[in-house]
């Protein structure tokens with residue numbers, strides 16, 4: 400369900416990125432209280448076309464009864480309708496529609512050692528995670544390894560520097576720039592699997608890390624995951640969120656299998672059920688959206704996880720999945736925007 404929020408502040412944080420803060424009315428405070436790492440799905444109409452995007456919340460999580468700070472980082476994406484709009488036209492006082500914060504790439508503050516490998520705008524949710532953790536949990540430590548193209552394109556430089564000043568003994572920062580040399584930090588170059596496999600054990604006791612948070616472009620996240628697995632880290636300690644999937648480099652979509660031509664989808668959404676025929680080649684999300692405009696989605700690309708639904712019966716194939724963990728698919732969850740029926744009858748439950 401969407402709620403109207405007004406833009407309270409817009410700050411330019413790099414040449415191609417802004418931080419946008421939304422005002423939260425008193426009656427929506429609990430609705431918009433986020434767990435560090437979650438994102439906000441926003442909806443806006445540009446030139447008559449409805450645009451939906453998900454943006455991670457960068458602000459630390461506020462504890463009740465304080466007003467939640469809904470500040471998101473938005474980087475200009477080539478051809479990205481909302482990011483272009485946000486950077487060029489969005490103004491203080493404008494209204495956008497937003498869903499309550501969601502997402503499972505989260506860390507609730509607890510004692511321990513945590514680490515993150517992030518690239519580009521992947522810093523956004525991790526900034527909220529690290530800032531909340533360090534301020535609320537005196538027995539927690541955090542190591543941030545970040546990769547950016549250049550210093551000028553690095554988002555939230557000041558906020559990260561502030562963490563270093565505030566928590567010198569508990570916050571470790573390692574930066575790598577892929578396209579320029581820096582006076583401190585790592586030599587320039589990308590953080591790929593080979594480099595991380597050698598680097599991580601030199602930076603911190605890998606086996607003692609209680610949780611790893613990987614966030615950014617597909618190549619960096621998959622490379623970091625592969626390095627950690629090679630270093631013996633259990634998969635259950637690795638949390639990941641992919642921000643951009645470059646279709647040329649991403650894992651191939653599953654081979655296309657013909658769907659039965661007369662499949663019927665039954666779906667439950669917000670307590671109401673309906674059944675509809677699935678049209679040729681459309682995803683199950685599109686089938687639902689034809690009759691139920693309240694079906695949840697943001698990216699329609701298998702990345703954000705907003706369209707997650709429980710497969711009650713029948714079988715589906717997913718074109719691609721960059722959002723659900725193996726435990727979730729194993730438990731029966733699918734991404735509706737990527738799912739196509741393999742059986743004449745399929746039933747989804749969006750409420751679980």
Ligand code: FES
Pocket residue numbers: 695696697698699700701702703704705706707722734735736737
């Ligand atoms: S809408 Fe983003 S994964 Fe389906």
